[in-house]
Amino acid sequence: MSELQMAPEQLSAFVRGMPKAELHIHIEGSLEPELIFALAERNRVSLPYASVDALRAAYAFSNLQSFLDIYYAGASVLLTEQDFYDMAWAYFLRAKADHITHAELFFDPQTHTDRGVPFSAVIDGLHRACAQAQRELNIQAELILCFLRHLDEASAFATLEEARPHLGKFIGVGLDSSEVGHPPEKFARVFAEARKFGLRAVAHAGEEGPPAYIWSALDVLKVERIDHGVQSLKDPDLVARLVRERVPLTVCPLSNVKLCVFDHLAQHNLKQMLDLGLVATVNSDDPAYFGGYLNQNFVETFEALPLSANDALTLARNSFEASFASPDQKRLQYDRLQACAEGFAR
């Protein structure tokens, strides 16, 4: 199908119902306030907030760091394998409702191991939920281990070493947390080592940081995808390279507004990205903190920007192309997407 024609009132239903992949979700960012309080009670962890409402009221962020401070406080309630399973399973139920058929989940082990939580509790709980999502929800689910870039190289190396006995349970490494002042070069040797183990590589770059960080994520860390990358449009040579090499960008519209990267969704550059031929995808980042899961990101972004049914189809197709699914799995996902589009076409 070349041009997808659809009645405008059908577009929102198509966007919500189309099969899609989510490639940029921090599983700790899916911890809803209600679950934070339930886990705090179960684990006898005290929180600096009196109630669910008081915690939610604190979700007013001025930049990435102001969010990260609360996000790490929220994650402090996670202690046992069961806690990590419960968090991930709650996400998968929401993913199913949003017609997500493939999900690659980021997790931040250092946030937990630095508090004395065993690495195995983190990964075993998450991995158990992923296996169940595949079995019971028909969601293909994978894990990507993220290094915290505000910590040092030695801590990242120690984390990679702890992860080695679990290599079959996650598919790649990523880089997240405070971006500005922590360029990708800081982790060149860790990423080189991870790639020797056959792990895939991605990195947050160009969320708040400059285009130079995207260049070095590609050239120094040799990543296959850029997480966020919205600052790339400041550098035409970089855009030309990203287009030529079909480097995917995992864009998170609601996150970008909540963290004041853009003042309003109407100012977001997602439509420009697609028009330039960039392999952009839509993702939720930290949905419990930023006002919604994947379909909420799609629906609000389509309301705010002049995006068409063809753009929707491109975004869903890009999400599967950008995933680390096998060629056979991708073919299956494209076929499902095509069948869904034909059902909506007029």
Ligand code: ADE
């Ligand atoms: N960790 C969780 N969410 C993040 C984001 N949006 N940027 C960097 N690190 C993060």
Ligand code: ZN
């Ligand atoms: Zn992120």
